[in-house]
Amino acid sequence: MELPLVVGVDGSEPSLRAVDWATEEAALHGVPLRLVYASLWERYEGPALAPGLGGSAEQVRADDIVHAAARRARRRDTDVKISTEVLPEEPVVALLREGRNASALVLGSRGRGGMAELLLGSVALAAAARADCPVIVLRDDHDVRAVTGRGRRVVLGVGAEPRESAVVRFAFQEARQRRVPLEAVRTWRRPAHGSPGHPLLTGDPAHSQERAASQTLDAALRDTAADHPGVQLHRRTAEGSARQVLLDASATADLLVVGAERRHGHTGLQLGRVTHAVLHHSRCPVAVVPHQA
Incomplete structure (x- = not known):
């Protein structure tokens, strides 16, 4: 049914x-x-x-x-x-x-x-x-306009949650139905304090964070991308706060997809800060997808 x-x-x-x-x-x-x-x-x-x-x-x-x-x-x-x-x-x-x-x-x-x-x-x-x-x-x-909006793409915010499959699957399905590209975004932050020692010996902390973000993105997308070969996929890592990066991306999107990012508060289940922020300030419709959907 x-x-x-x-x-x-x-x-x-x-x-x-x-x-x-x-x-x-x-x-x-x-x-x-x-x-x-x-x-x-x-x-x-x-x-x-x-x-x-x-x-x-x-x-x-x-x-x-x-x-x-x-x-x-x-x-x-x-x-x-x-x-x-x-x-x-x-x-x-x-x-x-x-x-x-x-x-x-x-x-x-x-x-x-x-x-x-x-x-x-x-x-x-x-x-x-x-x-x-x-x-x-x-x-x-x-x-x-759900079908012919201004952005002609779906944006997916990929979080740190290891159970992202339902969120990713929803985003791919929306992009496929609309016949538009899917842009998957994972943010990273530069460490506040660099590691001591010579950079040639210790490595660049910022590069390490960016590489970790790219690996997280690839791991989240791998299986679902293989199941949707017809969807044009753009992977992007971006330095900055997830809130601001996703809000900026929403300006040219038809739909922004994020995980539920739920946590327990004194009044019961509450939304995390990023989800709450994009619901209030996104410039396109926002889909909040529970990880077990």
């Missing part, structure tokens, strides 16, 4: 832009599109009915939201199979459950600068930190 692409909708412009992008993505991969609205309205409204409408005012509003999103998706592509669901529960809980039987979750988030941005997109951040499937986040300043 084909796993659907699930989109969280709430009637906002960012979520509708996510519907646009996800419709093209579903058509690209030949999978169904599932539009989900979740809210705890029953907890606050109770069973009160909206006059003449046969349901609570919030239930009616929720139905209107998913139906409007479905009409929008059908206008974008008439061949994509579309289903809708309205769930009376907390959005993150509902989306995480939907993600267990999804090819990916697609979520919209507002893109704003400064401190306000850090307070927005809590649902997207929580889903990216905990979902069992890839989570793709679009901000409202991202290109909503």
